[in-house]
Amino acid sequence: MIWNAFAIAIREISRNLTRAFLTVLGVFIGVASIITMVTLGGGATLAVKEQISSLGSNLLTLRPGAGFGSRGSSAGVPHFTEMDSVILGEQIASIAAIAPVRTASLSTIYLNNARASTITGTTPVYFQINKWTIAEGRFFTDADLRSGGAVCVIGNTVRVELFGTDNPIGASIRIGRASIEVIGLLATKGQAGMGDQDDTIIMPLSTLQRRLIGRTSSNDINQISISAVEGTDSIALIAEITQIMRQRRNLQSNQDNNFNIFDTRQIAETLGSTTQLMTMLLAAVAGVSLLVGGIGIMNIMLVSVTERTREIGIRLAIGATASEVLLQFLVEAVTLSCIGGIAGIILAFGLCYGLAQVIKVPFNFNTQINVVAFVFSAIVGVMFGYMPARRAAKLNPIDALRHE
């Protein structure tokens, strides 16, 4: 009986290919769109999370100036001193590591290749604070810092642009007016929300100060990087830092802060919830398209209900039982829904794979949404294919035949 129903169902499908195609299309579009949107949304969320964790959590950055926006100008505002960094590190217990940072934009030359690069002068803990790992060679050390050695480590973007395929380790590059040896290549971090992190050259602070730019004042630190002890309340930490810095910068109680503190965890939380919202939005849009697909199926079914009711009447009249007819319709609906669902999954897989590369997000196959979309569309297809048949099969054959 199953085989019989299957044979009849397949024959009935092949007999009306347009109807079959439109039914399949509804399921297909619904499944493909919901899977694509949710998978890509998930990829984007993952990408943001990865970038944020590559920035380092519990990372605070102290900068001169009142902050972002119109008041954020740091013109005329005094920079920090190395002493500021030392004092903060000594006085605040919840600071795990702290590094003064001096940046400068200078021309860099290797053989015939030249480019402008941002040079960061800092102390070795900076690597730890910012979660840099070394790909080749070594970081510079406290000994390099003390001696002001002519050494630097470079990011991958700098390697690619200056060295091409040459091995950078041990080579010397000209930075400004000095010749500096490359001792290490940083493992890549990729694009973060705030630009290419791999476009960087890092050297001991003393080297930058003495060999490259000369020092006119002790107020030459334009950033202090701080990593907090795991589990620290960053609000309290920011309050402590603010208090000490106001004191050190002789601010009166009626004066605003002339420095700002940038907390990556807050950024991470904001970005995280934003992408999550985006994913939910995409899923909602995709859900609507699944619904539209379902309505499409329903329409096809309703349009053909008269013809199908007559067909049911004929089958009943020549001796088919209601359950045989229903089994046939069920097999038809399941077959069409499954074809549509599987085709949708295949298309979604291809789309996700291609689009993930185009918009540069990781592609991770989300089994759950594939199953959910498939099951949901199968239910829609079966419901709309089966329900009208169920009603018709309950009729007297003659009433089904007379249906108009």
Place this chain on the structure above:
Amino acid sequence: MNQPPLIELRGLTKTYGVGDAMFQALKGIDLTIHRGEFVAIMGPSGSGKSTLMNLLGCLDTPTTGSYRYEGIEVETLNSNQRSLLRRYALGFVFQGFNLLPRTSALENVELPLLYRGMARKERQEKATAALNSVGLPNKLNNTPGELSGGQQQRVAIARAIVTEPSTLFADEPTGNLDSVTTQDVVEILTRLNVDRGITILLVTHEEDVAACARRTIVIKDGLVASDTQRS
């Protein structure tokens, strides 16, 4: 051995619609038909012939009255059992053909055999033979849309006789046929009746078609007006 008659109707009525639109198409039919009979049913248009045939063919349910088929009260059968009765015992030729659209003549005729669980090869042989016997040997693969009214009618006849039912109900099977083909169909039906003992009830407006039956029942206004046997 006192076998019950094949068909026994007592006070059968059929009312269509409700309220003001109510219409009593059959007003109390009493009828007994025995195995092997060939009965012609005649009567003016709208007198209730098709209504009666639908009830006899278990395609519809009467409003009141009793219908016994081989002694079984049909009212007591559920829809499943009635399907099986139609499948194994009854054949029906509709006034309006009722063929599956976009389905070849051969497949249409095969259909009742399919529900009997017959193997493909045997099914095709029987269906081809049935179509041959109604004079459509070279229209096997045409769909109803590609056939004339008379040809569709012959496919419908082939579909009804292919299962060799115990009882064949034919509602104006020659209504769309020319006199030559009508004669062929009448011959086929007579042969089924005589050679195979199939009981046949045939609705017709044509006197010469009715003439091949040994018994003629005339329906008027939902009642049996006359019931005559010929020898």
